Amino acid sequence: MKLNNPVARMQKRLFAWGMSKTGLESDRRIALKNYPDCATLADLKQQLFAELSEGDTILEIGPGAGANLWYYPQIIHWIGIEPNPFMHAYLQKEVEKVGLRESHIYQGFAETIPVENGCIDTVISTHVLCSVNHLETSLKEITRVLKPGGKFIFIEHIAAKSGTTARILQNSLKPAWQILFDRCHPNRETGEAMAKSGFDLVKFQEFAVSFPIVSPHIAGIAIEK
Ligand SMILES: C[S@@+](CC[C@H](N)C(=O)[O-])C[C@H]1O[C@@H](n2cnc3c(N)ncnc32)[C@H](O)[C@@H]1O
Structure with missing residues (x-):
């Protein structure tokens, strides 16, 4: 990514x-509303990432x-695809702290995604x-790199229902929000795109968090054919 513009x-x-x-401590402070068995984001990540198996890519x-690195088993081959070059030093430090045996950033x-077709056991995306x-191209790429039967585990915030106060807020705050939060779309219809994305099975739960511009959320697992 070329970042010639100083701003x-x-x-x-x-x-x-x-x-x-951010990390484990802040995840423990984020309360979830109406998510069965998970009171906080940390609980939810623990539950979803329990699907990962040692030895997986x-x-x-x-x-x-x-x-998220703190939630993973140490004996995995972990590949991180991160466009922001300023994240990399932080990432590398965390990889070393948690003691991941094999990692590539x-x-x-x-x-x-710079990997071959069908070579990944699980793809993860949180926020x-x-x-x-x-969005659609990214979902297609995820299905391309997954092995048949591979899993896509995700936690994402999505657009509130059309016509609600929350959605009006998301629509109107979007321009400022995108400047502050690195082009994040508060009103993206990610659940609908997931449902059309060609995964064999998409299973997710919708729930709320207390900050309306990034509520509701969806979290779940999609399986590659
Ligand atoms: C809100 S942060 C979430 C970071 C991390 N997943 C977490 O849950 O703490 C969004 C991340 O997505 C990255 N990102 C933005 N555009 C991307 C793209 N096209 N492909 C992959 N990552 C992207 C950003 O650089 C940033 O690291």
Whole structure:
């Protein structure tokens, strides 16, 4: 990613610094409303990532500063595809802290994942599909890289229902929100795109968090054919 514009560089650097302040502790403070058996985001991640098996090849799109690494088994081959170059030093530090045995960090995009077809056991995305440039292309890429029967595990915030106050708020705050949060779309219809994306099975739960612009959320697992 070329970042010749000094303002864009500063935004990316600041965003990376901000993300480096998130992790297990902040996940424990994010309360979930109406998600069975999970009171916090940390509980939810623990439940979903319990699906990962030792020895698997796991590819994470947009891992940011590595907030999810603490939840993974140590004996995996972990590949991180992160476009923001200022995240990489934070990520590398977290990889070393948690003691992942085998890891590769690439600067790249979910729209063009730099791995061969059908070689990944599980793809992970948490709060990334809201920011990708092309949602449908990214979902297609995820299905391309997964092995048959491979899993896509996701936690994403999505657009509130059309016509609600929450949706009006999301629509109107979007321009400022995108400047502050690295092009994040607060009103993206990610659930609908997932349902059309060609996965064999998409199973997700919708739930709320207390900050309306990023509520509701969906979390679940999709299986590649
Ligand atoms: C809100 S952060 C979430 C980071 C991390 N997944 C987490 O849950 O803490 C969004 C991340 O998506 C990354 N991102 C943005 N566009 C992307 C793209 N097209 N492909 C892959 N990652 C992208 C950003 O650089 C950032 O690291």
